[in-house]
Amino acid sequence: xxxxxxxxxxxxxxxxxxxxxxxxxxxxxxxxxxxxxxxxxxxxxxxxxxxxxxxxxxxxxxxxxxxxxxxxxxxxxxxxxxxxxxxxxxxxxxxxxxxxxxxxxxxxxxxxxxxxxxxxxxxxxxxxxxxxxxxxxxxxxxxxxxxxxxxxxxxxxxxxxxxxxxxxxxxxxxxxxxxxxxxxxxxxxxxxxx
Amino acid sequence: xxxxxxxxxxxxxxxxxxxxxxxxxxxxxxxxxxxxxxxxxxxxxxxxxxxxxxxxxxxxxxxxxxxxxxxxxxxxxxxxxxxxxxxxxxxxxxxxxxxxxxxxxxxxxxxxxxxxxxxxxxxxxxxxxxxxxxxxxxxxxxxxxxxxxxxxxxxxxxxxxxxxxxxxxxxxxxxxxxxxxxxxxxxxxxxxxx
DNA sequence: TATCTATTTTGATAAATATCGAATAAGGTT
DNA sequence: AACCTTATTCGATATTTATCAAAATAGATA
Numbered sequence: 001x002x003x004x005x006x007x008x009x010x011x012x013x014x015x016x017x018x019x020x021x022x023x024x025x026x027x028x029x030x031x032x033x034x035x036x037x038x039x040x041x042x043x044x045x046x047x048x049x050x051x052x053x054x055x056x057x058x059x060x061x062x063x064x065x066x067x068x069x070x071x072x073x074x075x076x077x078x079x080x081x082x083x084x085x086x087x088x089x090x091x092x093x094x095x096x097x098x099x100x101x102x103x104x105x106x107x108x109x110x111x112x113x114x115x116x117x118x119x120x121x122x123x124x125x126x127x128x129x130x131x132x133x134x135x136x137x138x139x140x141x142x143x144x145x146x147x148x149x150x151x152x153x154x155x156x157x158x159x160x161x162x163x164x165x166x167x168x169x170x171x172x173x174x175x176x177x178x179x180x181x182x183x184x185x186x187x188x189x190x191x192x193x194x
Numbered sequence: 195x196x197x198x199x200x201x202x203x204x205x206x207x208x209x210x211x212x213x214x215x216x217x218x219x220x221x222x223x224x225x226x227x228x229x230x231x232x233x234x235x236x237x238x239x240x241x242x243x244x245x246x247x248x249x250x251x252x253x254x255x256x257x258x259x260x261x262x263x264x265x266x267x268x269x270x271x272x273x274x275x276x277x278x279x280x281x282x283x284x285x286x287x288x289x290x291x292x293x294x295x296x297x298x299x300x301x302x303x304x305x306x307x308x309x310x311x312x313x314x315x316x317x318x319x320x321x322x323x324x325x326x327x328x329x330x331x332x333x334x335x336x337x338x339x340x341x342x343x344x345x346x347x348x349x350x351x352x353x354x355x356x357x358x359x360x361x362x363x364x365x366x367x368x369x370x371x372x373x374x375x376x377x378x379x380x381x382x383x384x385x386x387x388x
Numbered sequence: 389t390a391t392c393t394a395t396t397t398t399g400a401t402a403a404a405t406a407t408c409g410a411a412t413a414a415g416g417t418t
Numbered sequence: 419a420a421c422c423t424t425a426t427t428c429g430a431t432a433t434t435t436a437t438c439a440a441a442a443t444a445g446a447t448a
Contacts, residue, residue, distance in 0.1 A: 017208040019204055026288055035425060040298045041299060047409080047425090051426090068424085069416065069425070075287065084282065095220065097224065100221065105231045108234045241396075242436070242438065245396090246436090260445090263393060264393090265396095391447080392447070393445085393447095394443105395445100397443085405432100408429105410430105415423085418422095
């Protein structure tokens with residue numbers, strides 16, 4: 001995969017996201033044209049056309065051939081098609097989100113419901129957010145250890161007084177399991193998703 | 195060919211010609227997300243995200259699934275790929291120029307060098323424009339008729355005094371041919387191109 | 389019912405972009 | 419050399435678009 005998909009494709013879409021530039025590309029697909037001709041065909045002034053052509057040339061979509069003092073412009077169809085093909089598969093598209101922190105949402109939720117020292121201000125009412133907070137609490141317990149209820153309560157109470165509700169919810173989401181008053185953490189893959 | 199290629203493709207490129215919208219599409223390529231999650235991931239406020247999503251939905255690039263009061267958004271990859279494929283061949287690209295008057299340039303040149311009643315103000319200095327004026331004059335002659343020099347001159351003089359130069363140029367560009375003082379028009383396909 | 393949550397719409401402002409006149413550059417013509 | 423033609427760059431203005439606060443909507447919860 002070519003690195004940094006987003007900047008290139010953003011420039012590509014911006015370049016073609018204008019009626020005049022799309023028309024220029026369309027006209028040049030049939031024949032070479034000079035700036036003056038383009039200006040006449042598009043009903044624009046030459047500086048404007050020059051500006052658009054510079055933008056297209058920046059991306060390599062058009063080429064400029066100098067002949068005397070007329071500049072003949074032509075389309076680089078291969079370059080256009082190549083750029084176009086960079087958005088052909090789902091993976092191509094997903095690559096556009098490459099630079100994004102994937103847990104910004106989780107962090108925001110935790111920041112909203114926890115005080116800086118880890119106190120849970122309240123148990124979130126919405127399932128989506130409750131799930132995130134419970135995940136955070138569950139990860140306070142070691143994976144391969146068994147906790148008697150008293151110890152579990154003690155740890156939960158560091159974050160919120162209502163350890164009974166927290167306990168019940170953690171079981172409900174299948175984050176924790178219980179047997180005869182002993183609790184342990186379940187693997188994250190089995191957690192109920194919402 | 196689907197009719198009116200330009201408006202659809204223009205909307206398509208405009209839709210993706212924005213960093214946030216490209217990122218949204220990229221994020222949704224991997225998983226369904228809610229407006230809040232998108233806002234957090236993009237570091238934008240929800241109204242802004244809502245605005246971008248509405249734009250993408252307009253084009254059918256994303257879908258909205260309502261579950262309670264959270265709206266889950268997902269990518270319609272097929273729609274995206276289909277739009278993308280509309281610019282795959284040279285003919286596709288040329289179709290973008292479909293609505294354009296192809297002779298705007300010629301008309302402009304003729305308007306500049308001819309008075310309203312057809313008098314040639316002067317013979318254009320630049321080859322490109324001279325060619326257009328000579329084409330206009332050549333088409334005053336019938337295709338399958340032979341003209342003695344006197345008649346040719348008489349017709350040319352209706353437009354400009356210097357019929358000798360015009361005659362010479364028309365021969366030079368292979369628009370007209372001559373033999374023993376008789377002139378006739380040549381087929382346009384053979385005219386020298388510049 | 390009243391209230392809370394996620395979202396959308398509206399309206400006002402800020403940012404980005406298009407357009408073109410005027411000035412500049414550079415090749416051609418006389 | 420002086421001048422014309424084509425194209426580009428610069429700078430100022432107009433248009434378009436993005437952003438978000440505040441208000442409106444609608445489902446969920448208590």
